[in-house]
Amino acid sequence: MTVSAPSDRPVAGLLERPDATLAFETTGSAGPLAVHAHGSLSSRAHERRALLFDWTPLTATHRLARYDARGHGHSTGRPVPADFSYPALAEDLLALCDHLSPDAPVTALGASMGTATVLWAALARPERFDRLVLAIPAVAWEARDPRRSGLRAAADLVQRRGTGALRAAAKIGGPPAVLAEVPQYTTEFDAAEHLVPSVLRAAAEADLPAPDRLRDLPHPTLILAWPTDPVHPLPTAHTLAAHLPNAHLHTATTLEDIRSWGRVAANFLAAPAR
Template sequence: MRAVEHTVREGRFRRRRAELVYDDAGEGPLAVYAHGGFVSQAAEDRMGLFDWAPVLDAGQRLVRYDARAHGRSTGDAVDTDYTYPSLADDLLALLDHLCAARPVDAMGASMGCATVLHAAVQAPDRFSRLVLLIPPTAWTTRKTHARDNREWAELIEREGVDAWLAAKRNQPRPTVLADVPELPPTPAARVLPSVLRGLALSDLPSPTAITALSRPSLILAWVDDPGHPLSTAETLARLLPHADLYVSRTRADIRTWGDRIAQYLTQPRP
């Protein structure tokens, strides 16, 4: 058991047809975290994916929020609300709500990774460092993923959410996730097709835009996951001017990510 207990303060704010809910813990320099698609803060905690205690123990203020229509946050069935640039706008609005006057550290996994990258491209001066966990399909690998999302949206509208979940269960899981429980999606059934179509409309920022990002970046990836191909992480590491890439091949190694992130964020700020 860790010696330090951190009080979690819940907050919420209105943003373009939605109420976004976040958890705010710790004291010190601000770090924000955006989770992956179809889950939430609570779902990720139940899955045991990432350990945030080292970040808090290292003296950071950590704000984790539920993306639009995910978890406790609300959202409408509007496809364009769930594109990466729109989700990035939500992240920037969260920084406004938090009155973040100085650049913050931003972290994101999968959909959240894309959210952070788009926000950093839109407003680079608002960010100090980036931590990019399991970057999703992008550029050449995005077309197939986008097609699948469109087909899944149609399947849900035609046959219901259970049909989509059954189809997903037939897909092989990465070995590193073999012991991670599969949880139902947190967006409501009426919104899921719009979330899927919004993601189908999305891609990471262009390589040219990413190359222009001068912020130091830590990229954390795992192997054998078509939804988060190592090729994306490796390309980002080449494109970003100041990037470190770390690749995990076992679940035990992924459990070290919290300590790696804490060590990275407690380095002197650029």
């Protein structure tokens, strides 16, 4: 279902999925489709409030779609951890691509959980995508093991005391140094409270695809990373860049650099494929 809107404003829509309804919006009316997937416990609205990821420069050449992952923002879901696994989220992304661009490949952008969603979707149906933009890939593979127990403990905490306790814990730790000016990025969550434990338990079992599998992805890929963040460490980005056969790594060291990523991504999409 799609809701009409003036041509200079986002067009909102809903996509029915098994056990969930995805809320999305598109901006621009011409050009190929680019779809953005946000991070865990975030949403389209949360990203706007955080003032970090501004992908609007892409609309000069692309029709940009942004959506709330199931259970996040205005999308619905159910409290079943398997529904929030990365491969399951990838199926949602692929369904949205089929809905909005049934006859042409799509550029996929993701941040954190969204990056994992994009990679799993690209492995499942590589022909569905032309280019990939992977922002702040999360800690992965062997390095992810110590984080799993923390995610399970966080799920138990929310189950007992609600998301307020999780926000308080996040404030104690504070944001990584590169995000010191935007602490709300790590202390605000936009997911239905009764679903947060399931999202966290799914994340505890989740991982990026094995590095050797990444060699099967031929897409031109831009990797966007930042330092000083143990949840999104640079070694993950470096490993992705080393194993994806057509990847370029861009590392931001300041908040100003991070806020330029929309322009960096737009330039990447406008450049001839290597």
